[in-house]
Amino acid sequence: xxxxxxxxxxxxxxxxxxxxxxxxxxxxxxxxxxxxxxxxxxxxxxxxxxxxxxxxxxxxxxxxxxxxxxxxxxxxxxxxxxxxxxxxxxxxxxxxxxxxxxxxxxxxxxxxxxxxxxxxxxxxxxxxxxxxxxxxxxxxxxxxxxxxxxxxxxxxxxxxxxxxxxxxxxxxxxxxxxxxxxxxxxxxxxxxxxxxxxxxxxxxxxxxxxxxxxxxxxxxxxxxxxxxxxxxxxxxxxxxxxxxxxxxxxx
Amino acid sequence: xxxxxxxxxxxxxxxxxxxxxxxxxxxxxxxxxxxxxxxxxxxxxxxxxxxxxxxxxxxxxxxxxxxxxxxxxxxxxxxxxxxxxxxxxxxxxxxxxxxxxxxxxxxxxxxxxxxxxxxxxxxxxxxxxxxxxxxxxxxxxxxxxxxxxxxxxxxxxxxxxxxxxxxxxxxxxxxxxxxxxxxxxxxxxxxxxxxxxxxxxxxxxxxxxxxxxxxxxxxxxxxxxxxxxxxxxxxxxxxxxxxxxxxxxxxxxxxxxxxxxxxxxxxxxxxxxxxxxxxxxxxxxxxxxxxxxxxxxxxxxxxxxxxxxxxxxxxxxxxxxxxxxxxxxxxxxxxxxxxxxxxx
Numbered sequence: 001x002x003x004x005x006x007x008x009x010x011x012x013x014x015x016x017x018x019x020x021x022x023x024x025x026x027x028x029x030x031x032x033x034x035x036x037x038x039x040x041x042x043x044x045x046x047x048x049x050x051x052x053x054x055x056x057x058x059x060x061x062x063x064x065x066x067x068x069x070x071x072x073x074x075x076x077x078x079x080x081x082x083x084x085x086x087x088x089x090x091x092x093x094x095x096x097x098x099x100x101x102x103x104x105x106x107x108x109x110x111x112x113x114x115x116x117x118x119x120x121x122x123x124x125x126x127x128x129x130x131x132x133x134x135x136x137x138x139x140x141x142x143x144x145x146x147x148x149x150x151x152x153x154x155x156x157x158x159x160x161x162x163x164x165x166x167x168x169x170x171x172x173x174x175x176x177x178x179x180x181x182x183x184x185x186x187x188x189x190x191x192x193x194x195x196x197x198x199x200x201x202x203x204x205x206x207x208x209x210x211x212x213x214x215x216x217x218x219x220x221x222x223x224x225x226x227x228x229x230x231x232x233x234x235x236x237x238x239x240x241x242x243x244x245x246x247x248x249x250x251x
Numbered sequence: 252x253x254x255x256x257x258x259x260x261x262x263x264x265x266x267x268x269x270x271x272x273x274x275x276x277x278x279x280x281x282x283x284x285x286x287x288x289x290x291x292x293x294x295x296x297x298x299x300x301x302x303x304x305x306x307x308x309x310x311x312x313x314x315x316x317x318x319x320x321x322x323x324x325x326x327x328x329x330x331x332x333x334x335x336x337x338x339x340x341x342x343x344x345x346x347x348x349x350x351x352x353x354x355x356x357x358x359x360x361x362x363x364x365x366x367x368x369x370x371x372x373x374x375x376x377x378x379x380x381x382x383x384x385x386x387x388x389x390x391x392x393x394x395x396x397x398x399x400x401x402x403x404x405x406x407x408x409x410x411x412x413x414x415x416x417x418x419x420x421x422x423x424x425x426x427x428x429x430x431x432x433x434x435x436x437x438x439x440x441x442x443x444x445x446x447x448x449x450x451x452x453x454x455x456x457x458x459x460x461x462x463x464x465x466x467x468x469x470x471x472x473x474x475x476x477x478x479x480x481x482x483x484x485x486x487x488x489x490x491x492x493x494x495x496x497x498x499x500x501x502x503x504x505x506x507x508x509x510x511x512x513x514x515x516x517x518x519x520x521x522x523x524x525x526x527x528x529x530x531x532x533x534x535x536x537x538x539x540x541x542x543x544x545x546x547x548x549x550x551x552x553x554x555x556x557x558x559x560x561x562x563x564x565x566x567x568x569x570x571x572x573x574x575x576x577x578x579x580x581x582x583x584x585x586x587x588x589x590x591x592x593x594x595x
Binding site: 143150152153154155156157158159160161162163164167170171174175189192193196197198200201202203204205208209 | 519521522523529532536546547551554557559560561564581
């Protein structure tokens with residue numbers, strides 16, 4: 001059904017057709033391993049393959065777009081869910097925006113749902129910065145980098161503040177004192193430390209600017225919902241966080 | 252060879268904004284006015300470029316003319332390239348008379364003694380700026396006209412502006428050629444880089460309005476000239492004026508040189524408020540900070556008035572034009588013990 005829809009949409013000229021031959025095949029499959037616990041529903045993978053226009057009969061295909069629905073450790077957060085109702089609040093996409101728009105609109109029409117970019121607030125980004133900095137990683141890991149934006153000046157300014165991962169972790173380890181959990185206060189102190197170190201040198205109040213992106217050796221997250229996973233061992237952990245964010249935005 | 256040259260000219264023309272193509276071709280002077288009149292400049296750029304290519308082929312344009320067009324293009328649009336600044340040192344005090352022909356001969360000879368497959372072209376401009384274009388080949392292949400480095404040298408100064416582009420491995424050869432040709436002793440790279448060539452010149456030639464410390468208080472200027480509505484009372488008037496005055500002292504009055512970024516490698520100690528009871532390391536807290544903006548100094552200048560920074564702004568930022576650098580390594584200042592030596 002989705003395949004027919006895509007073909008129809010492309011005929012309307014809504015998508016950019018590079019190869020000239022509209023041979024888009026849709027494949028849907030389940031990913032049962034991608035979940036936090038047994039209570040989570042299995043993830044669903046959607047892939048779009050483009051058949052080579054040169055030899056339509058050949059099996060040569062190129063993966064041009066993939067997206068997957070998942071829900072990781074969402075059980076505690078989804079209350080009052082009727083039986084037989086599957087909730088997959090998180091959708092991750094890799095591929096051209098044009099296809100994302102088509103697939104998204106088909107799902108919205110077919111399932112009466114709403115597709116929207118996951119907006120990640122600066123507050124959530126600071127949580128990610130603190131949590132991911134504290135993760136144990138091997139030697140050659142990337143720095144903890146915070147990207148701040150000051151757009152409303154006469155000339156916009158971007159500030160990249162990268163801390164050596166060992167030093168950032170050392171700081172977080174002394175801040176994080178509650179065993180087994182992370183508190184808002186600890187995240188605040190961690191950020192305050194980084195802000196004041198910066199202020200000592202440059203006299204600039206970073207807290208007054210907008211935090212738009214956080215990068216660590218584990219993963220990176222941008223306020224527009226663009227995520228990069230860098231360590232497979234922490235994939236589920238990051239997905240848990242994102243699932244929580246997605247669910248909180250439904251409510 | 253002809254096809255390569257003509258195609259190269261065509262691609263150069265494609266880079267020029269459509270409304271300016273005529274003017275650039277006139278500056279180039281290879282095609283006659285009559286020939287230029289035959290081109291329909293209301294076509295698409297693609298079509299215009301083909302018309303120009305056709306004319307060039309008919310007129311047997313050679314590599315030297317093609318190179319000249321590229322120099323003219325880069326001279327008009329220097330900000331498309333990234334430039335680094337180099338400084339040369341002389342052993343003695345004498346200022347030799349600059350002989351352009353001698354310079355060109357020595358430069359060419361120095362490069363070609365190491366690498367014969369190069370295209371080198373020179374052009375001298377009115378402000379004593381010499382533009383050098385080098386297209387690089389390898390010991391086994393002819394020069395690739397699309398892999399070029401540019402050198403801008405003001406012969407009365409020890410400064411060289413280099414846009415090395417893709418082939419950085421040729422940089423040492425390029426520097427050596429500069430030193431030998433200009434009769435200097437050595438050359439070193441300054442920590443100063445930007446896309447805006449004229450701003451780099453402003454900084455090293457001190458052509459911008461510098462800040463100055465005066466013993467006389469600057470005249471109190473009325474900052475709020477726009478809203479003359481007397482019903483609006485500015486609660487923070489004196490604070491605003493204080494910030495404005497300090498900003499003037501740091502940055503000077505005139506327009507700032509245009510830089511794209513400044514980078515700071517921090518190796519200082521982490522100091523925090525004791526109430527937090529955190530990190531007490533004896534080693535430096537290693538950070539890398541990078542400021543980016545279409546016009547960095549103007550952006551930094553506007554931070555304090557916008558309430559995002561204290562005034563005066565940190566000297567680490569305000570010293571950029573005077574120190575003529577935008578790459579810094581900052582270490583903690585060590586306290587001096589009496590009798591110890593401080594190495595420079």
